[in-house]
Amino acid sequence: MPASTPDPAPQRSLWRDRDYVAWLAADTSWQFGASIRAFATLLITYAVTGSYAQAGAVSTVSTIVSAVAMLPGGVLVDRWDRRVSLTVSGLARALVYGAATLTWWTGAMTIGVLYAVGVASGLIAGLFSTASDAALKSVVPTRDLPRAIAANQGRDAAVSLSASPVSGVLMGLSYALPFAAAALGSLLQVIGTRFIRADLRPAREPAATSAHARRAFLRELGAGFSVYRDIPVLARMLPALILVNCGVNALFVGVQLILQGQGVEPWRIGLLDTAIGAGMLAGSVFAPRLIRRVPTGRLCVTLFVGCAAVLMPLSFVQDLPLALIVLALLGIMMPALNGAMGGYFQALIPNRLQGRALSAMQLIQQTLPALMPAAVGLGLQYLGAGPTMLATAILFPAAAVLVLTHRELRALPTPDRWSIGDQQAPEPLPDRDPAAGAGTVGA
Template identity: 35%
Template sequence: MTTLWRNREFTLLWSSQSLSDLGTGVASLALSLLVLVETGSAVGAGLVGTVSMVARLVIRLPGGVLVDRYDRRRVMVVCDALRVAAFTALSLAVLAGQVSLWLILAVALVDSSAGAIFGAAEDASLRSIVPVEQLPAAVARNEARSYGTSLAGPPLGGFLFGLGHAVPFLGNALSYLVSVVAVLRIRRPLQGEREEQPQAYGAALAEGIGFVFANPFLRALLLIAAPLNFAIGGVLFTVVVALQRNGTPPAVIGLTETIVAVGGLLGAVFAPALQSRLTLPGLVRVICWAAAVLLAGSALLISNIGAAVPLAFAVFLGPACNAALFGYQAAITPDRLQGRVISIVMVVATSMAAMAPMAGGAMVATWSPSTAVLVFAAAVVGSALTATFSSGLRQAVEEPAEVALS
């Protein structure tokens, strides 16, 4: 079995999406800066972010049905072609001095919607180009890509915006064009055979939901991943609020997110080594309990930048957990259901994460930041208890992926 780096199809997809993700990170900051420069409205800049988040969440379920129904290569190409057109149009408007808030919102909407569908298609295609035994490693490398581009994107976006307001958007359009070419060069089919008479949307979605909730492992995955995402996002928000209250300089507060992102990037790099030493259930249990202790440790350091260190260690453990869980999920889910299952899991997990800042703000307003952090740590204890006692995780040992798939 060749290594992932010698897997032409995976390497082609991974490298092109690294560039694409970097372009997305560049453009996300540049869009907010463009609103501030053109309108001077902080509310407008915030609206762009909100529209992007809501669109990404709303489109996931229909997107999952879409990528299970149609040719995934074609879906990915169409999504990126739309994004090329959107950012090219925005670049031309910037150069012509004809930018409006409505145009920026429309571009953000197209980018987020197409990106969510593309992501579902990419994740659903993974099992078609990667051997079952290498799926956890492939997920880990995708995690490394995500953390790396999230670190590099915003600073590069600010630099390019300073060179010229249209530069980051032209660069992002080019990154999507490279993605189109790379996807077209993938030789293997990205899905199995399709039904001649596809199901109606409601029936197709219901089948996906039924599959998720009927499978003990996938139920456990939801109960583990959603509280973890909720807690880590909530603790990060709470730490930022606590530092701001204590008069910490903005540059130091910004360093908090950098420390956490570096933890995630290093965790993705070392994820395969962690996976090789423990069974899937053992790995997830250790990671969940360790994350609960580390997040609680942030409460002791909440008044200074040191609170980011335990959080970074908790995030360091996240990629190994995600790679193990989502690698097995990809292996046991039939190809025709991949898009729907991934979308359902992501909707549940990201919905919880989206509520974290609001929950953190409410708790900080009512109690202290330390108490809020402890509440979030308690949510991870819930994940750890599920990992410890759920029969769904034991399925991964008693029923290896190759057996479950058959």
């Protein structure tokens, strides 16, 4: 792969970048609330219904709705000012989770309400989940994306360390409180977004006449998939990512439900997230140096195979101490892996396609993994823990083989030598008609 000329300008600390700090605060607020709510929902559903199958089904329905909404959501994120998308999604989440809070406090919580909350949260996630990541490329320079994503992994670690145990404690007080925390986090996202000064509007594309607007929208729905045609390294990685995501989803849901069925307290089950968060926090300390010094391909292949290997024991033994060790080791490797691989993938995607390409990527990666909670719930209900969890054992070796044989991925150099087309010449954003509102579709 041809090397691009390194940028000689010194890199400044991300923490001195006011826009990045504001973006991180806004993104962290809703992520923290969402993590509290997500952990509680699985256990609340089981407590309300007493059914493993129903607990898994609510999660699967929410994810499927999210997947269906992702492609039109990517089009909206690439048309609207991304500041508007972040604001609208925050207000919508606050409304949904605020309503769920009141439903529990009034004694009206049923399985139907839980399905409704799952569908609504999935719809919001599908329409707007890529808005924050798409905005990041406007907040930091392209060369800083790997560092920013690695730093975000440290943030994710802090969220994982605290969100699930906090959720368990809140559930001990009232099952309504995790929903209230999610509503508060969503409102804080709206406030934090207002402090981002960067222009978050996507680059305009030629306007379509009203007669061709529908066909233009349909073309835009599929535009995100074009990156997989134009960037083969992305297409080659997808099968491996799908296999690992399926395995991780199945293991995580399975271990949580098995432990709850054994009567383990929610706060102790929450330690699963704490373990992976502690590992990520430790790994995020070394991730920037590894990303900078180790060729991206060598780093990604080594860590990806390592992640697949450490997850294997949970397919055979679902024991809380073992799960804590396995997830901590996984967390240590994740910041460098996601920072290097995610930074390279996102840097390759043009700014005008960020929303659609990220939506397409999430849709492809999540479609099969979305079925895992329901499949695991049914398996636990009718087959038992042993056969259900053993079925995941074939996924991780298969993913490792796909990555090890990926020659183009193995050849990627360090970030300062990436050959990125729009890194050298960012796309200009035309002036917008002052009369147009902030939420006007770019034309």
